[in-house]
Amino acid sequence: MSEVTKKTVVVTRFDPDQDEVPKTQSYEIPVQSDWKVLDALNYIKDEVDPTLSHRWSCRMAVCGSCGMMVNGEPKLTCKDALSNYGNTIEVEPLANFPVVRDLVVELDGFMERFKKVKPWIIRAKELAVEEGATRQSPQELADFKQWSMCINCMLCYSACPVVGNDPHFLGPAAIALGHRYNMDSRDEGSAERNEVMLEEGGVFACSYANECSEVCPKDVDPAAAVQQGKALSLLDWAKGLVLPRGSE
Amino acid sequence: MEVIEHDVVVVGGGAAGIRAAIAAIEEDPNVSVAMVSKVYPMRSHTVSAEGGAAAVAREDDTLEMHGYDTVKGSDFLGDQHVIEYFVEEAPKELTLLEHWGCPWSRNEDGTVATRAFGGMTTKRTWFAADKVGFHMLHALFQHSMQFDRIVRYDEQFVTRLLMEDGAVKGVVALDMRQGEVRLIRGRAVVLATGGAGKCFPFTTNGNIKTGDGMALAYRAGVPLKDMEFVQYHPTGLPGTGILITEATRGEGGHLKNSEGTRFLVEYDYGLGTKAELGPRDMISRAIIQEIQAGRGIEGPYGQYVHLDLTHLGEAKLKERLPFVLELARTYVGVDPVTQPIPIRPVVHYMMGGVDTNIDGATDLPGLYAAGEVACVSMNGANRLGSNSLTECLVFGARSGRCAVAFARGASAGDEASLRAQGEEEAHRIETLRGKNKGGETIAGVRREMQQAMEDGCGVYREQGSMDAAVSALAQLKGRYADLVLRDTSKVFNTEIIAALELGNMLDVAEAVAVSAAQRQESRGAHTRRDFTTRDDQNWLHHTLCHFDPAGPRIDRKPVTLGHWEPEERKY
Numbered sequence: 001m002s003e004v005t006k007k008t009v010v011v012t013r014f015d016p017d018q019d020e021v022p023k024t025q026s027y028e029i030p031v032q033s034d035w036k037v038l039d040a041l042n043y044i045k046d047e048v049d050p051t052l053s054h055r056w057s058c059r060m061a062v063c064g065s066c067g068m069m070v071n072g073e074p075k076l077t078c079k080d081a082l083s084n085y086g087n088t089i090e091v092e093p094l095a096n097f098p099v100v101r102d103l104v105v106e107l108d109g110f111m112e113r114f115k116k117v118k119p120w121i122i123r124a125k126e127l128a129v130e131e132g133a134t135r136q137s138p139q140e141l142a143d144f145k146q147w148s149m150c151i152n153c154m155l156c157y158s159a160c161p162v163v164g165n166d167p168h169f170l171g172p173a174a175i176a177l178g179h180r181y182n183m184d185s186r187d188e189g190s191a192e193r194n195e196v197m198l199e200e201g202g203v204f205a206c207s208y209a210n211e212c213s214e215v216c217p218k219d220v221d222p223a224a225a226v227q228q229g230k231a232l233s234l235l236d237w238a239k240g241l242v243l244p245r246g247s248e
Numbered sequence: 249m250e251v252i253e254h255d256v257v258v259v260g261g262g263a264a265g266i267r268a269a270i271a272a273i274e275e276d277p278n279v280s281v282a283m284v285s286k287v288y289p290m291r292s293h294t295v296s297a298e299g300g301a302a303a304v305a306r307e308d309d310t311l312e313m314h315g316y317d318t319v320k321g322s323d324f325l326g327d328q329h330v331i332e333y334f335v336e337e338a339p340k341e342l343t344l345l346e347h348w349g350c351p352w353s354r355n356e357d358g359t360v361a362t363r364a365f366g367g368m369t370t371k372r373t374w375f376a377a378d379k380v381g382f383h384m385l386h387a388l389f390q391h392s393m394q395f396d397r398i399v400r401y402d403e404q405f406v407t408r409l410l411m412e413d414g415a416v417k418g419v420v421a422l423d424m425r426q427g428e429v430r431l432i433r434g435r436a437v438v439l440a441t442g443g444a445g446k447c448f449p450f451t452t453n454g455n456i457k458t459g460d461g462m463a464l465a466y467r468a469g470v471p472l473k474d475m476e477f478v479q480y481h482p483t484g485l486p487g488t489g490i491l492i493t494e495a496t497r498g499e500g501g502h503l504k505n506s507e508g509t510r511f512l513v514e515y516d517y518g519l520g521t522k523a524e525l526g527p528r529d530m531i532s533r534a535i536i537q538e539i540q541a542g543r544g545i546e547g548p549y550g551q552y553v554h555l556d557l558t559h560l561g562e563a564k565l566k567e568r569l570p571f572v573l574e575l576a577r578t579y580v581g582v583d584p585v586t587q588p589i590p591i592r593p594v595v596h597y598m599m600g601g602v603d604t605n606i607d608g609a610t611d612l613p614g615l616y617a618a619g620e621v622a623c624v625s626m627n628g629a630n631r632l633g634s635n636s637l638t639e640c641l642v643f644g645a646r647s648g649r650c651a652v653a654f655a656r657g658a659s660a661g662d663e664a665s666l667r668a669q670g671e672e673e674a675h676r677i678e679t680l681r682g683k684n685k686g687g688e689t690i691a692g693v694r695r696e697m698q699q700a701m702e703d704g705c706g707v708y709r710e711q712g713s714m715d716a717a718v719s720a721l722a723q724l725k726g727r728y729a730d731l732v733l734r735d736t737s738k739v740f741n742t743e744i745i746a747a748l749e750l751g752n753m754l755d756v757a758e759a760v761a762v763s764a765a766q767r768q769e770s771r772g773a774h775t776r777r778d779f780t781t782r783d784d785q786n787w788l789h790h791t792l793c794h795f796d797p798a799g800p801r802i803d804r805k806p807v808t809l810g811h812w813e814p815e816e817r818k819y
Contacts, residue, residue, distance in 0.1 A: 015739060017737045047691065050689070050691075050733070054742070055291075060488075063454060107288065121347065126347075184349060
């Protein structure tokens with residue numbers, strides 16, 4: 001084992017069955033020097049207080065379950081080293097989401113927005129399996145690859161100043177996902193998607209604070225997707241003026 | 249109690265579950281499908297698979313070669329008709345995924361790139377850098393969102409199968425957010441809940457891999473097959489068990505001991521020129537032997553060996569293995585560009601599972617299973633890396649189609665009788681909530697179970713240690729009844745979920761230990777110090793483990809051979 005020290009973890013507690021408003025609870029626990037914030041929460045759950053509720057699974061920064069606010073910043077807790085912090089660490093549920101219980105937030109709104117951008121390949125005529133795999137050059141892959149790396153951890157929604165104020169805003173991850181399909185050489189659905197992008201709460205609701213890209217634990221750049229999405233959707237819109245929908 | 253009705257209920261939202269749900273819609277666009285998962289589908293453990301998915305794609309490859317590699321990898325315990333079907337369907341399924349947007353890595357000419365993998369004679373593993381499970385899962389999940397006839401029930405934990413006249417009629421699910429139990433009726437049910445790595449202390453598996461589907465089927469009377477075969481992946485990070493993909497070796501990485509020697513080349517481990525591209529069971533044994541020969545490296549979490557990628561160069565690592573760079577830097581503070589990565593064998597995959605036929609059908613009418621939860625017998629005693637992601641697609645799809653066909657001719661069952669089962673289950677869960685009388689903790693019992701499994705069912709096994717695990721598990725099952733639970737809330741009560749998961753794991757772990765203790769030979773991943781060779785005369789058959797309140801009951805089932813005759817497994 002690595003070196004063990006003591007730290008105080010201050011956790012937001014909220015049980016809608018019993019509490020009117022969230023409260024905090026402090027746990028002083030022994031921690032190992034190689035622990036992540038999630039390890040501390042799991043220690044509390046297993047050894048100190050089994051009533052604590054939080055989500056986690058892969059503990060290798062790819063399933064996206066364990067996003068929380070750590071000392072006020074949205075973090076993926078399985079990737080965030082405890083050694084980044086002093087002797088007291090505050091852990092809260094992700095900002096800008098309704099809280100279900102303790103550190104668990106509600107994702108319904110996100111899942112709806114996610115579906116709204118039609119995150120699937122749209123083609124005028126579907127390919128048959130017999131036609132084999134589509135050709136796609138390494139460059140064409142690179143054109144959208146980075147926006148396919150989002151793990152849906154929701155950190156960008158917590159960081160985004162618009163998400164907190166505008167309930168219609170699609171938000172960084174959903175826009176980046178729509179953009180990912182728009183940029184995919186196999187896709188023909190950008191016109192449909194750009195209708196959504198141009199709606200109220202679409203790309204133009206973004207104030208370009210860039211917070212989303214800064215907090216992303218997977219180095220996705222949703223802010224760039226939003227900016228590119230603005231240009232591309234306007235282009236579609238402009239083309240639409242020349243070519244009304246349905247004509248060719 | 250809320251009662252919902254669908255035609256087909258899929259339990260699990262990983263690669264196999266989503267593929268089954270989509271296949272059901274493909275088979276009949278009017279069918280209504282429930283996809284019930286204890287997590288949001290994109291959290292499913294498929295997401296953690298890294299290295300790739302196998303299917304013949306190159307001119308120099310054939311279905312025959314993929315079939316033979318898989319049969320040989322299985323140590324001849326795979327059912328050959330299943331493997332033949334698998335290799336034939338594999339390219340179609342991966343092509344479908346391509347059409348659905350999976351960002352497969354590409355060759356310069358735009359064709360899909362393939363890489364080398366352990367036990368495969370040529371490059372046939374399709375990949376999307378080293379996050380293949382992640383990309384496959386997200387492509388599948390996103391593709392599935394366009395089908396309104398697939399209705400998702402996220403964060404709903406299935407605790408029981410609904411039965412009538414010896415057939416399955418749906419499931420009972422605990423809605424984690426509300427804390428309420430509901431009935432989700434269906435004339436066919438597909439289990440796609442994945443594996444059970446969390447029965448062990450040191451595993452690549454995520455927290456959710458608790459053998460839920462295996463336990464559901466087992467208690468409903470379906471045997472678990474070949475449970476003794478537990479795959480140890482050769483390269484996990486010490487301490488956490490985080491997976492470092494086999495693609496590191498596929499791309500040319502070396503395993504080295506404390507002397508800096510490539511031991512798979514310098515010493516005879518039966519791998520011939522395959523060396524680092526040997527199958528997982530043999531390489532895991534070689535690492536343990538190196539450590540036991542005193543050529544391991546001492547670390548804070550025990551002895552390990554090195555995975556050296558430094559000669560591959562930063563450019564290649566960034567292009568092909570970016571996730572490995574991120575994982576090594578984040579979780580062991582090692583930069584693979586300049587330093588070797590500490591690794592040791594780690595529990596990764598269950599070859600065994602719910603006994604099914606090639607349709608994914610169990611002997612319980614209406615119940616299907618696909619993916620890691622199932623044992624369709626394509627992996628036998630040792631799975632080849634990159635076959636399982638493809639397996640999820642091939643047999644997920646077939647199970648989904650077959651479930652629709654079955655549902656067409658099946659009755660929906662009598663609501664009153666199903667409701668009564670639901671009430672009974674609701675009562676069981678309610679009794680567990682805040683159950684404040686008892687002397688055992690969830691974490692305590694879980695820890696002892698995991699230790700028993702590591703001690704008894706590790707890479708190397710012998711009668712005494714396996715028997716000790718069997719009795720430890722029987723005893724732990726008794727102590728499970730004495731659990732104390734403190735969380736009285738209905739809302740997102742993860743303590744109840746953990747208690748139910750532990751119950752599932754205890755059943756599955758016991759099936760593993762009992763199955764292992766009776767097989768008196770060494771085959772694939774089941775390696776005994778007291779029976780060191782394979783014994784086709786007496787043991788070329790599958791193990792069936794039946795649930796019995798008095799303790800597991802062992803039975804056997806023939807292996808389906810074909811045109812590949814069993815031979816000595818040498819590389």
